[in-house]
Amino acid sequence: MGRGAQSLARVAVVVRAGAAPLFVLGLLSAAVGTLPPGLTGRRIGLLTGAALFLIAAAATALVRRGRYLRFEAAATRAGRADFLQDRKVTLRTRRRARRLPLVLAPLAAIGTSFVMPAAGGLLLAGVGTGLWAKAVWLGHRERVAETLFWVRADRAAAGPVAGQVEGFSTTGIAAGDAGPGGARRR
Template identity: 60%
Template structure:
């Protein structure tokens, strides 16, 4: 999977990174939009929003699951030259790369309330819920296989399941500072930027 020193980002952390940024602004946009009568009325807007919430949550959860599973099944052991990227660094890098479209999505969700009150915000929240659920699904996959899934940080600029990603790398469950599924560990078992070989 390449030679030389390189950084690895947790797959589940990359998937989880946008969840809160979509969930909370989505709920805020929905609450703001519910105060606007809109062209269709609040009842119609909320009904449409509930349907969009379910559709976007299901879409985010199911999207590329076969690709994730195939990459996980073909994963190889991480090299000794690799370094584990901190969870906070992975989250910050993802958010920094998308610092413009996240506020734009929030404004679009609020603006859509003039047509369908709260619908855009609930759709945004559904995306966040679906990605959070997908991160939990990846955590279950990691627990079943007894290995954490990592991807080279320079490969996963867009998505950890993009066509440009040739494969995943694995470490033991104790590696890094994030638990299976990408959540923070309650008690850190490894220092920041731990060398992969030390976590085996």
């Protein structure tokens, strides 16, 4: 990464930004999805939804870990002129960029409830849980390395390890207003 003034966003915060909305909207969609009996019945829908929840959580938590590890190994130190973006700003920006999918996904989950009740909502909740687990994993990696991982804010629009991201920058463990894993600092 080149040196110069650039805005950096925490990798764990970018990952964690979608976790809470997807989990809450998924549970609400599942609750609403239990109202219609559906073609398969509520029991089968809930059992299928529980299986989808576990599969989605595991898949989301494990996908692209190799790329995260490669970026971590090749990370460079952040420059003095780099601006570290606040946690709230990163969350707001990331959620605003994903506003349309965050509205359409629960509607699609509720729509699938007429076929298989609650399954779509539990799938969404599983994706949110997987994102949270990935952020926790990143927090563990940050604690072990005693560094925080950052990504250029302008390149992280598609994701922290998307194709346009060149790599991570690092700072000390006390930098920024979010602790390891992207949670609020106490």
